[in-house]
Amino acid sequence: MSNSSELHKRRSVAVARGVSSMLASYVDHAADGTLTDVDGREWIDLAAGIAVTNVGSSSPRVVAAVQRQAERFTHTCFMIAPYESYVAVCEQLNALTPGAFEKRSALFNSGAEAVENAVKIARHATGRRAVVVFDHAYHGRTNLTMALTAKDMPYKHGFGPFAGEVYRVPMSYPFRDGRSGPDAAALAISTIEKQVGADQVAAVLVEPIQGEGGFVVPAEGFLPSLADWSRANGALYVADEIQTGFCRTGDWFASTHEHVEPDLVTTAKGIAGGLPLAAVTGRADLMDAVHPGGLGGTYGGNPIACAAALAAIETMHELDLPAAARRIESVMLPRLRELQRRHPFIGDVRGRGAMLALEIVVPDSSEPWGPAPDPARTARIQRRAHEAGLLLLTCGTYGNVIRFLPPLVIDDATLHTALERLASALDDQD
């Protein structure tokens, strides 16, 4: 029996079934762009732990910073005995996030926790309750963030009742709605005005490019229109940049592509080279509206995670990872478009930087919401790729999107091999 099969047997009687794994193999070690399992099998990694290891899985500066900090102290709780690295991470976030205004930050452990706190801050600062979210949105798995997340299975199914005062409106989804950005925004805004009331809205919460919901890139003009409407109506525009942030889309943050300056930004995933850390960053007056003691948590801004984040951010500057993401796009996008010409089941190729996707459909089909999604073929392509040594993730409301999230430090040769393996996994489907 393989080492992985033995581990799988132990797992099945020790780990709760609700926590599942995509791969049946267990990781022994990883490098920049590859994973090796406990039986010596290797995969090219186009997942990066879901857009987390942007600087690589054991980035030298991150490893050294973690080791140094672990020897000094592992934890004091910033609310009890503060330390410099927490402050330094907040300074970095305030400088790097979009908007040249004065900002403040607060640190947490996970993306969901950051989103929950953004909602707390928005409600406190505006004195309003309603939170507007979008079709296909993903914001996490805690009770409030399940309410904010769109998809029932697997995220919400059977886990209700959910938090109230959350309102879902139509998203711009160019492949399926064919609307211009301003038209899609007008539809969302009229839905808000009719069903929520403009003066009730505390926050309009949106992913600038949707992650789990299908790597949906809204049509140009959609996000700026929402930001303008929010400002004009006293609501906060909150960008969830948890998946798009930290160089992933070819800029430090995806809001920048359309010059949007959010009132609040949530970050996590790529922030700390694999260590758990998350943040809310925003306009100083809004962030400071909350009374002392109103925000926090035992582990939020843990010193080892902060040391890792400072090292990861330094590495992003040094290696110019926004440029690396654009280079990945320039290698992958033409190749993906070529594959689309060969395979009519590739309905759409989309994304930005190193956040790219294929939407898999039934050729020549038509549903009221566009070409029929083909989740079964999507799963077959993913399985074929895994067998061929290529780690791919899927996503999407209809489970029919193959997404690519390579570590930004992946080298060209590995990327080309990945694309060859992808091409043969797609060929096997004809």
Ligand SMILES: *Cc1c(COP(=O)(O)O)cnc(C)c1O
């Ligand atoms: C992953 C993700 C979250 C949740 O982050 P966790 O760390 O898993 O809690 C929230 N929003 C977006 C856009 C995400 O991609």
